[in-house]
Amino acid sequence: MRGIILVGHGSREPYNKDVITYFANRLKEKYEYVGYAFMQINTPSIKDALLEAVNKGVKEIVVQPVFLTRGIHVDYDIPEILNMPPGVKKAILEYSGKKIRVFLGEPIGRDDRLLEILIDRIEEALKD
Numbered sequence: 834m835r836g837i838i839l840v841g842h843g844s845r846e847p848y849n850k851d852v853i854t855y856f857a858n859r860l861k862e863k864y865e866y867v868g869y870a871f872m873q874i875n876t877p878s879i880k881d882a883l884l885e886a887v888n889k890g891v892k893e894i895v896v897q898p899v900f901l902t903r904g905i906h907v908d909y910d911i912p913e914i915l916n917m918p919p920g921v922k923k924a925i926l927e928y929s930g931k932k933i934r935v936f937l938g939e940p941i942g943r944d945d946r947l948l949e950i951l952i953d954r955i956e957e958a959l960k961d
Contacts, residue, residue: 836866836891838882840898840911843871850875853899866891872906879914883935887928897938907940 837860841853850871857869866889870882877885879896886894896915898907909919915935917924923936941947 834865834889834891834893836868836886836889836894837864838879838886838894838896839867839869840879840896840900841869841871841875842900842906843874845874856899866894872910879911883915883928883933887931887933891933893934893936895936895938898940900940902942903940912937 837857839853839857839860841849843849853869853871857867860867866886868877868882868886870877870879872879883894883896896911898911900907912919912921915924915937916926917935917937921937923934925932926935927933
C-alpha cells in the first residue's frame with residue numbers, strides 16, 4: 834500500500850493544525866493512506882506518524898512537507914528524523930522492524946498556481 838504523510842510546522846494556534854488536517858482529509862479522496870505530522874508543538878510527530886503508517890500496512894510513503902520554501906526543517910531536520918542523509922530524496926528504511934520505501938517531497942516553492950491565491954488575498958485586503 835502507498836501512503837502520504839503531510840508535515841506541517843506546528844503552532845500553538847489551532848489554525849495551523851486545522852489547515853494540515855484539512856489538506857490530509859481532502860487527499861484521502863485520492864490516496865489509499867494519508868496521515869499528517871508536525872515538526873513541533875502539535876502531534877503526532879513525524880516518527881509517530883510513520884509508525885502508524887507502517888502498522889497499517891503502508892509499504893511506500895511520501896513524506897510531503899507543507900512548507901512554502903526550503904529551510905532548515907526541509908533540508909536538515911526532516912531528513913534527520915527520517916534517518917535519511919541531507920539531499921537524499923528516497924530510501925528504503927526500517928521502522929518498527931519493517932522495511933518501507935520513503936520518498937521525501939519538495940516544499941511547495943515557486944509555482945505560478947499560487948499567484949492566483951496571492952492576487953485573491955491582495956484584493957480581499959483592499960476591500961476592507
